[in-house]
Amino acid sequence: MPLTFEVIAETLREQIRSGGLRLGDALPTQSALMREFGASSLTVQKAMALLKQDGWALSRPGKGAFVARHDQADADELDSPSRETVPAGGTAARVGALEHALAGAVEQLADLRARIEALEAGGTERGR
Template identity: 40%
Template sequence: MRSTPEQPPYQKIAAELRRSIRTGRYRPGDRLPSARELMEQHGIANGTAQNALNLLKQEGVAYSVHGRGSFVAQDLSRAEPPALPAEGHHPCSGELAALTAQVGALSAQVAELCALVTSLRAAERPRNGDLELSPRGAVEAPRLRYGGR
């Protein structure tokens, strides 16, 4: 696929997919062509195909499901590229900071729980001479020798 100097190939492919969505070829919930299919159809590299699909996702036109592919979004009211946020500020930066703090707190709690489980397991280990339950549920006792046997 040849592109004009003013528009990179991935943008042309994204525009073509947008047109196909607007004309009804792809409707909300429909699966879009995979990167491999776009590569074959347009003779482009995998990165170019991925960039085209990622652009549609960033615009809110498409979403992806891991292992299944990219699909047309249910709400196409955002079918045009969103305005770029002011440099250095993203509308979700506050939420991202809050989530990062929550993940840090949860990581600390997980570490505490792991240490607690380890100490409980150590406390439950049988001591020499104690009866133990085998995996089959039977009681195992130490062997006793009588007389000269």
């Protein structure tokens, strides 16, 4: 029996295959998927990570996740072990996932920098 995150990912893949979701369409939000499947946020995040890893989806920081591949032929190309190059959709999804991770890291660094500056400013004022 598949795990919930696998069911979510397969349901979204089937919606993409059937044309219910088209290339470039926004995927349902995390909260919508949580309600639909009665799943936790971590479960939905795992499903989205699986879709991104397999090239079905990509993230656009601040905008959400979007369909990166639209048909089974693309999936067959990505899954084929004899294929030496990764299809553009798979590469775009991986780049998108990396960009998303980088954007998150940049935000964390900016937050940490602001905290350090606030602490240093507070420390110099106290020392006066």
